[in-house]
Amino acid sequence: MRKTLILAAALLSTGAANAGNVTLLNVSYDPTRELYKDINGAFASDWKQKTGDTVTINMSHGGSGAQARAVIDGLDADVATLALAYDIDSIASKAKLLAPDWQKRLPQGSTPYTSTIVFLVRKGNPWKIKDWPDLIKPGVHVVTPNPKTSGGARWSYLAAWAYAEKAPGGNAAKAKAFVAELYKHVPVLDTGARGATTTFAQRGIGDVLLSWENEAHLALKEAGGDKFQIVYPSNSILAEPPVAVVDKNVDRHGTRKVAEAYLQFLYTKPAQEIEAKDFYRPRDASVLAAHSADFPKIALYTIDDVFGGWTKAQQVHFSDGGMFDQIYKPGQ
Amino acid sequence: MKPLIRPRSATDDHPLTKIVLSAVAVVFIALFLVMPLATVFSEALAKGWEAARDALIAPDALDAIRLTLIVAAIAVPLNMVFGLAASWCVAKFDFKGKNLLVTLIDIPFSVSPVVSGLVYVLIFGLQGWLGQDLRDHGIKIIFALPGIVLATMFVTFPFVARELIPLMTDQGRDEEEAAVSLGASGWSTFRRVTLPNVKWALLYGVLLCNARAMGEFGAVSVVSGHIRGLTDTMPLHVEVLYNDYQYVGAFAVASLLAMLALVTLGLKSLLEWRFAGEIAATHKH
């Protein structure tokens, strides 16, 4: 039965593309659409110069968790560039497509750029939102996506939690109460960061959008700069979106060399320039210094400091029946 | 006595009733059907005709249009052949379990599109039933063309059969039996007798099947993998552009799909108008 089915499937199949040129598939999360459009062009010409080969990079975007799931289900990614380490860990643990120590293979825990969570408010800041406590003022509506499906939303949740736990007199119980109250102010829970931005910017829902810094800048740019403004809270979280080569897929495609070069390229100066231009905080100190006006210095907690790493944070906060499920009970 | 507002005949409604009911119907249709349609075109042209045209001739959009056409070109003919075979055996023969068969043919019609996509992930996904074997043989089903075609076929499966079965049942088998008794082969009976009798209903079913095949979103979204230029169909490309802040582009591609819908409706109305008698029978189920 199985043999027959596989044979039948073979008849249906288009098979793998075997063109003379190299093709990579980068499976990424939602807000990187603009970033990788720019990066891919730069890398292709760099690679052409160095090797004479033409490389085409195909992109797939979606919620970080959804994208990880697609790779686990067989989406043939050569590289995964996702919103948080846990999602690539899942690809390693559930589908065994790459080694569990993948994060050690590239500098800075395989995160060539960082970001953080900021507030996007409507022009003039009518609710006078300045810091985290302002979000739970009566009447304020906060837009953020669903932490169960969106990577950015998980960073937002953890940023709020870290603020409340680390505030003077703060502790885990107070943090839980604060975050629970915060989610009572959320009228729409989109599945991805981009959906949330659309809801806030285009559909006019809510007073504050909890957003990736890069996403907030992009929304500002798209709206023409006179509809929104960005508010930096007193502290936030250091969001580290990691990148990894998916070992089993590149070895099957024979694309390891170019895939590795692609990810290393992300750390080069020209690439760091592009990342800074698209409002991701570059790792390169000199590039960061050149763009310091775009990236105000605020106190940033790391996930290791406050939550003991992603595996633990995921387990405690976002697993089935975890903290988020306990505190988020709309309609009751 | 006020003759003006008296019903003209016993089965005619009061003129006031006529006006109120007509108004209710027209307003309901306008609110729920016309306005969404108008929104699509108005948003597409929000930044002028050129912006909409540019969005349609962008490489990704052209790739999406091509993929959609390929998918429909594979799925629709297969479902048409199936519809003919199924209605032939259901309408022209008596056998045990016929009602069950008809119900089974109807299943995809009431299964959530998301479930239709999910089933193929459960079978062909890397963690699914056949996933690892397929990968070992270098065969791609989901996140590639075959998966998208399968999901589309599932969703549009009953469309042709549903149009044909009631009509062919009504027509009975006398003409075919006459043809066979005069020595015609099964195939030529089918071609010369049955097909001409059902051609309009067949065309009608194919039209609806095609509209749905080109427009399917939920099922295809689950199995596509959303690789730009490779596995994004037109409806998925609408979502991609929508999420890219390219609202004009999203609505431009959407308006292309909406025009397809309008053409489908136009052809359908034309069919109904020209061949009202033949087609009315297809509705009697």
Place this chain on the structure above:
Amino acid sequence: MPGFGFSLGFTLFYLSAIVLVPLAALIIRPWELGWSGFWAEITQPRVLAALKLSFGASAIAAAVNSIFGLVVVWVLVRYRFPGKRIVDALVDLPFALPTAVAGIALSALYAPNGWLGAPLEQAGVKVAYTPYGVMVALIFIGLPFVVRTLQPVLSDLSRDAEEAAATLGATRMQTFRRVILPSLAPTLLTGTAMAFARAVGEYGSVIFIAGNLPMVSEITPLLIIIKLQEYDYAGAAAIGVVMLGVSFFFLFALNGLQAWIGSRR
């Protein structure tokens, strides 16, 4: 009559390959949880809330469609007015318009800054991103089922009984209630049930306008997607099986209903 073996064989093969085998794979999957695990999965508050919303909103949308669908059919069959042919053609729009297109159009229309959303917002009614939004989308996709099922039956309905009722002194309303409605009722019920069955599984047109708040405006098909994204294949399949069971039930009920109507005619 020739061709039975071939046509039945092909039908069964194609049906099995495209529909039955895949659905079997779905039905087998959740049982790795065991019966108690399956039960626990589908009785989670969030799953129950999604099922309640999907079935509740679908029922309301189907009810709205049965009333307005009847009015539309009545007007289309019994009255003459300019533009009637266009209205008649437009009824099928939800069949032909891709659901994703309907979804973005409805959400643009009913958002607080949309053509209909703005005046509604002023009146204090929020449609987009609430359960009402779900209902609006489901009304949109369900309307043609009611109209197209009812239309031929009303066209064929003889007016003799109406005339008799009028001769016996019945008012128009009494005639409608006692004579016309009873003869339309089974078909109306069929059309409404079809609209309901389609609405329960609808995804594309709903997700853009629903706001997708867990427990409030999260429909069942979306929850399946979310379960899938959380790597909970068995959980996703369990909800899928529940929906499939309901679809089956409705199909059998509908086919039974149609057989009954057929026997009455």
